[in-house]
Amino acid sequence: MIKKPSLLIVDDEPNVLLTLRLVLEEEGYEIRTAASYAEAEKIIGDAARFDAILTDLWMEKEDIGIELARSASKLHPRPIIVIFTGFGSPSNARAALEVPVDYFALKPLDIDELKRVLNRLVAQAMERGVPS
């Protein structure tokens, strides 16, 4: 049986978490959520593995999602990292490029595009041999 790809979705807005969970579960992903940077760090610190981590940028403080992206980029295997934000700026986009983040989306999210991009990135990673 094919194992479902796993996602960690991080956002301090419960409605966003719920919507993304519903949409991406429907798409065939196994979802875990975190309502803060701290909770997400604890989850990945506990050695949980994800095919992709999707995080908001502004949570406990401005641009804290970049810190989570940096932590995620050091994981082995490295998950796909997606940042979404309503507060995009040249400075936080530059920081995301330097991590590097795999996808940077501006809110309001285009859900269809997010699904398409995520499916492509996960499929590419799997094709190149990353176990889900």
Add this chain to the structure above:
Amino acid sequence: MSVWRGGKFALIVHPELSVLSQYQALLAGNGFTTVVARDLPTALLAITQHYFDLAIVSSQITESGDGWPLAGVLHLVYPKSFVAVLVPGTDLLTLQAAINSGVQDVYELTETPKRVVSSMLAAMQTPGATADSSPSEKVH
């Protein structure tokens, strides 16, 4: 351990011959065999014929923004290579395009080729600077 690919190759895609010439000279001085292209068909042909370790693409080849899809293709074809895009300015949408195309860095068109090349070569020496850190390359 790196994989033998028969020497280092670079691809430069830019509409201006003088710019291509400057980059070619600088990269040749750093041991790269450089292929240049002034348009998309030539760039695509080059992609089918070489393995490029480094690519520098103008965000505008024939028309504004047409360099981005090419940069995305380069990232897909050579996920371990360093791809940079020359841009008119580094605003939010440009940086977003860079991230979403999978390029490693962007440089403003006002930067001198010497500075761009030295910055790229320095970045290539940094572990994780290229798509070596991409999901595909972190396999158990």
